[in-house]
Amino acid sequence: MVAHQVAIQAGLRHRLYTELEPSARGRPGLSRTNVALVWLVIASFIVFALETEPDMPADASIWIAWINLAILAAFGVEYVVRLWVIGEDPRYRGLGGRLRYIFTPYALADLAAFLPELLWLAFAHPEANDQTLMFLRVLRLVRLIKLARFVPAFDVLGAGMRRAGSQLVTALALALALVYVSAVALYFIEGVGEGRAEFASVVRSVWWSVATLTTVGYGDVYPVTVAGRIAASIIALAGIGVVALPAGIFASAFADELRERETRRKEEKAQPPSDSGPTSGP
Amino acid sequence: MVAHQVAIQAGLRHRLYTELEPSARGRPGLSRTNVALVWLVIASFIVFALETEPDMPADASIWIAWINLAILAAFGVEYVVRLWVIGEDPRYRGLGGRLRYIFTPYALADLAAFLPELLWLAFAHPEANDQTLMFLRVLRLVRLIKLARFVPAFDVLGAGMRRAGSQLVTALALALALVYVSAVALYFIEGVGEGRAEFASVVRSVWWSVATLTTVGYGDVYPVTVAGRIAASIIALAGIGVVALPAGIFASAFADELRERETRRKEEKAQPPSDSGPTSGP
Amino acid sequence: MVAHQVAIQAGLRHRLYTELEPSARGRPGLSRTNVALVWLVIASFIVFALETEPDMPADASIWIAWINLAILAAFGVEYVVRLWVIGEDPRYRGLGGRLRYIFTPYALADLAAFLPELLWLAFAHPEANDQTLMFLRVLRLVRLIKLARFVPAFDVLGAGMRRAGSQLVTALALALALVYVSAVALYFIEGVGEGRAEFASVVRSVWWSVATLTTVGYGDVYPVTVAGRIAASIIALAGIGVVALPAGIFASAFADELRERETRRKEEKAQPPSDSGPTSGP
């Protein structure tokens, strides 16, 4: 009887493991549970955005609070289940393995994604410290790390940057030098020459030159003198290309990185995989 | 006599069919009738735009109403003629074929492009419901589908997106994550820290971060504190490249798709076509 | 004596011809006279820009008027000299040839660049018609055609467009459709729904959608409702790539065209030229 139960448990654990762990899944793509978890993280970000809105009607706020609680509970259940099924991985087998697992970055992010806020909801006085609440809210951004487990995008970002390497640094140095020199030019023309408050220091002029050279152009600061407008026109026409350089270099490195990974993945699929993850028997 | 008339009718139908159906046309490009129809759709969009203008002088409004009626009539005639000549296509021959044709997307779009509004103009009370009129106006956008039959652009759009595939999704996920994180950063710096209404919630800050990272920069919302401006400068300089990534990936996939189609079309032209659509004799 | 003088004249004419006619010049680049003419055209544009400025001090205006007169005179001299030396070209030899030359586009542009304004300055009443003056000023833009003779850029522009061909048309159709659909969306959300004057018709909303999708973002029109801002955010994030497509396609076709021309020019230089323009002896 007990042996039978153990076998059932082991089978369930193995099935849950292949369901939850992307690398243990034979096929490409995400399992249904993980797709649901991705949507749950996205939902939690929308909840966070709505929670901070002061004009939210009271009954909507109550709904949002319940949804938030449900998400926290779901993340809690996910954490416990992951802790159980990770034993399928030979590296994290047994109690010592579990302890090692708990201190992996993903597991820490999973824990930080629900525990602090759940504790706060359970034990905080109604008139609790606002700063703690603020800190807890910032902490919710660790849920982005939960996403990184499923979506390779965040991982590719870093790889793209490393790939662009010294080219990116060179282009960035040029862009920043141009932003600075433009700010100095307008500081002398508009700030020193005309006494305009928005250009009264190089620091303030940098705000203008960033807004102009990135072509955002809010319109809160712009030159009004003839000399200032001539300088700004030359800076805009000649400088936008230089400031757009790092973005272009990064974009091309990022696209190369993505294409290469796709090719590699297809080649791997073409070959029969020799080792398809840990196996476990009853 | 009757046999002679039938032969004339069949000849006319065949000629009209090759005139109206782009795929039945031997040569590349659009037939004169179809070019006229494209211009008619464009005219109908201009009419729609002008109709909604409240400052339009009264006599211009009357002209516009007449032009609108003429366009509706033309679309009606086109629909009836297409229904007749489609019999040349073996798939839609006979009464049953016509019924099948009526429920194809293009035929439904053709019907929706004139019938509802024509019925409304004929039967509506002068003090008719404004909401119905609104709905009818939105319905006019189905005329874009009429264009899709002639201009391959709308078709290529979807193909380009499929081609970019997972790269596009990855880049889009990154861009949205950056928009969100930027909004959260400014929410804490400008909204929580300084109590500014425009950044009072993450939801509101998203409007700023979209306007900034797409470089639209309306200027209705921008940071005013030193910390907010430093954060916004870093976000703008580093983030614009990331938010421009999906556009770049899509643009390159779209251009590749267009180039490939052109090559394929040229190759097809070089070979003698083995089967040039349905043939019909008298 | 006379024969000697004729020989001197013919030599001068040949020298002036190779100096003035870019295609008759053996070496690449522009002759000194033509470089001077390019600068003269540029100066005439600066003069035009300054002339229209109402806040110009009176003595500066007088200077500008003199410079304008000098430029007109120079263009007149250029015209007469060109008319004389063009006889070196076998196509325009003799009186009949000169008449044919006068009606070439470049010669007409050369004439329109100075004669109308010179006549006006000579014969106009001081209280002459303002509209004539306006027309004369618009006419000055034909001087751009003078530039086209020397700078191949304006010529390449057209070639680049033809090269991009149907791709450019497809991308442009998509971009315009997106601008229109975006305008319709905001018209219904902000104009019909909220009664905002800036979105009160599709025509007016188009101004917003152009400003947004090109990322110019003046800030004179922007959505203020929640639904409008959500729609605008989606439109901006997804649409900017589509509206930037025609520019990208044109840019790549333009760059390809320029590169190809440069390669061709280098190849031509590598081969000894078999026929280097009309030759003339004393």
Added chain:
Amino acid sequence: MVAHQVAIQAGLRHRLYTELEPSARGRPGLSRTNVALVWLVIASFIVFALETEPDMPADASIWIAWINLAILAAFGVEYVVRLWVIGEDPRYRGLGGRLRYIFTPYALADLAAFLPELLWLAFAHPEANDQTLMFLRVLRLVRLIKLARFVPAFDVLGAGMRRAGSQLVTALALALALVYVSAVALYFIEGVGEGRAEFASVVRSVWWSVATLTTVGYGDVYPVTVAGRIAASIIALAGIGVVALPAGIFASAFADELRERETRRKEEKAQPPSDSGPTSGP
């Protein structure tokens, strides 16, 4: 004893030389001292930016003044040490060599980076001329040349421009012509037609057309008439690609230049260097 001291001195000089002179360093990358100098230059630019800020609290200003003095002193020490160790380079050996070195651009920039301001701090009357101070501050921008010694970016900028060559000139001519023609169009439509002050001359309209065609769009100037908005829409949709052309051509030339240099550097590394800079014995 003395010979021993000389040997120590010579060893120190050689070590300092390889530490300070990037080209004398066997390995790629910058030495620790040079990295520190780069950061010192960056710090000096931040100090300059903060010094000009009028709202800086008094005690922060005193700190900044001290930091400025420390940076000046460090640049002074660097100058003297460089003057001593440059003797390792055969070109600048002995007193005559040192004199030649002093007049190299880098050495002049090094001198201008600290001496004028140090002299001013030492000898200026408290009520000294503001214009001198202003000049000294502008002079600080020569520190960018100090950076150029270490960061190849500034050097690559020029090489990229030469590489793009005539393509860049052609694209720039087109862009400027478009800016001008757009300004003229809006001048006639909005300025002459409607009497709007912002478009009252071609010169003023140029400010609008630069802001629009670079997509900066401050929002201080924009058309308000129907004709003006139609013209501006067409200009924006069609023209942005043309004005972005020079930036695109430069960006691609810049990236090509960087890639080529990297390849060359790798090839050089693959081969054993035959001559690794000046050698010096005791």
